[in-house]
Amino acid sequence: MISKKILFYFFGIFFLSASVVYGQGISISNTMNRNYQSLNGKWNYILDPYETGGMGGRAIIENYIPKDKSDRVEYGFASGKTLWVPGSWNMQHPELTYYEGSLWYRRSFDMSQMKEDKRYFIYLGAANYKTTVSINGKEIGQHEGGFTPICFELTSHLKEKDNQLIVGVNNSRADDNIPSKVTDWFNHGGIIREVKVLEVPETFINNYFLKLEKSSLGLKRKQIQGKLQLSGSELPEFAHISIPELNMDYKIKLNNNKEVAFSFDVKNLKLWSPENPKLYKVILEAGKDRMEDLIGFRTVETKGKEILLNGKPVFLKGICLHDENPLREDRANVEEDAALVLNWAQELGCNFIRLAHYPHQEKLVRMADQRGILLWEELPLYWGIQWDNPQVLEKAKQQYTELINRDYNRASTIIWSIANETAPIPARNQFLSELADYIRSVDDSRLISAACKKDQELDGHPDAVYTYNDPIMDKLDIISLNEYLGWYGGLPEECRKKTFKMGKEKPVIVSEFGGGAMQGFHGDSLTRWSEEFQEYLYKESIEMFDQIDGLVGMTPWILVDFKSPLRQLPEVQDGWNRKGLISEKGQKKKAFYQLQQYYNTK
Structure with a gap:
């Protein structure tokens, strides 16, 4: 039987x-x-x-x-x-x-x-x-x-x-x-x-969360807020946290609790930024457990139509990225994979990367901390999500909890994104609204965004003004938008006719734009799939987006060609999305230098 x-x-x-x-x-x-x-x-x-x-x-x-x-x-x-x-x-x-x-x-x-x-x-x-x-x-x-x-x-x-x-x-x-x-x-x-x-x-520190309190930003003595989580049956009376470089040693009374919040003041704290990615060795001890980490301290917030990093406006010179090593056609999983793409991004002039469309390997996030590269992270809340399914919402909360637990102490991560190219309907609006509230409840030290769609979705893009009034924008700190005018609909020169109007007074990131090119294929600026067409599209797109009121950054799509079964044009795509500025063999296309030139002026 x-x-x-x-x-x-x-x-x-x-x-x-x-x-x-x-x-x-x-x-x-x-x-x-x-x-x-x-x-x-x-x-x-x-x-x-x-x-x-x-x-x-x-x-x-x-x-x-x-x-x-x-x-x-x-x-x-x-x-x-x-x-x-x-x-x-x-x-x-x-x-x-x-x-x-x-x-x-x-x-x-x-x-x-x-x-x-x-x-x-x-x-x-x-x-x-x-x-x-x-x-x-x-x-x-x-x-x-x-x-x-x-x-x-x-x-x-x-x-x-x-x-x-x-x-x-x-x-x-x-x-x-x-x-x-x-x-x-x-x-x-x-x-x-x-x-x-x-x-x-037997009893150990399984999670810890440290952040710089925004209200202390302008003070000589800055406040670090934290939370400690322990696992085990026999808890010590105290835990300790120290930052040797700052001569700081703080005792945390546990009161027999496995989770405890705390705060302490520090003097002479150097803030983490792209220009100065300062990391401090932080030591945490509880009972027989001792942990070390390298942590940077910074604040990020919005004011009007600006993003403020450590209280100062920042322009996000970004690019989108998939978690692949294209040279070996596999998921990225070692430090060499992270170094390969971060080297390219920094050569491009980037201080910001959108990690699309799912959590990337932790080694890349930690390397971004070391190099001073700001990050946008997200879950694949993408096409076709069952917005009316309560179980799917619980999965989203669970996966975001796992991501936040992993990357909370990484100074580089400044944005959590909750959706990409999703149409406003009541079930979706409710789902994303609840998810945004949940994320803020577990991490209020970062900004929330989502890649929104414009109000008009008509073939040929007949309207001179693109408007954005997605209801989910009420829940966002930053309005982000994907716009492929000149590639999906129209030609690049049509970018000269378009302007943008946002329904909210908030900062704007252009989270995607671009078009495909086969590296090594050349023609004039109107020859589809040529490097010249992609270069021309980037030139016209950048000039169009640069006029947006409240523009604080952009992450064009995408740094490197990547594998996709949706892309099957013979002898051009062959299973690759060709919107990369670099080919899957590591060869730069002409549009790479077009974007690089723009970033060098910002």
């Missing part, structure tokens, strides 16, 4: 049940500065195209091995069938290029140095899209969301030798996913970011 557990796997409920509790587990921030054992490298795998979770009457997570020559088993993790982790499965084997479905990874590891007074957690930087984690035949958690961290406790399930970690990942597209079924980027499946086993004390 087949057990109920096996039936559970066979009928696909394993990945697809609406009863799954999303975001189970624990949030642990700053994992790269903790003790850990890396599990990156080659993993064995089994395809599960029918999404059963089991084969031959056994669940895959059991990793069953025949007991003798008569024993029957109908699956196995073959030694020669491997995938590199981190990395998308699509780019590693030709037969997996467009595979969407379930795949099971296995990694064996030892814990010979395991200590009785420690706790152990499995941490995955991200896996796309639905993930189930098991250890030694025991399922320990499920997670939904393709770009935020996953963390579950292993402590009671570990042994010294031959631990069997099996991770199931399903990248199937679905109407109630975030993103939904259709996106203009490649659906990289699998464990796309690093995997590690964390070692922490």
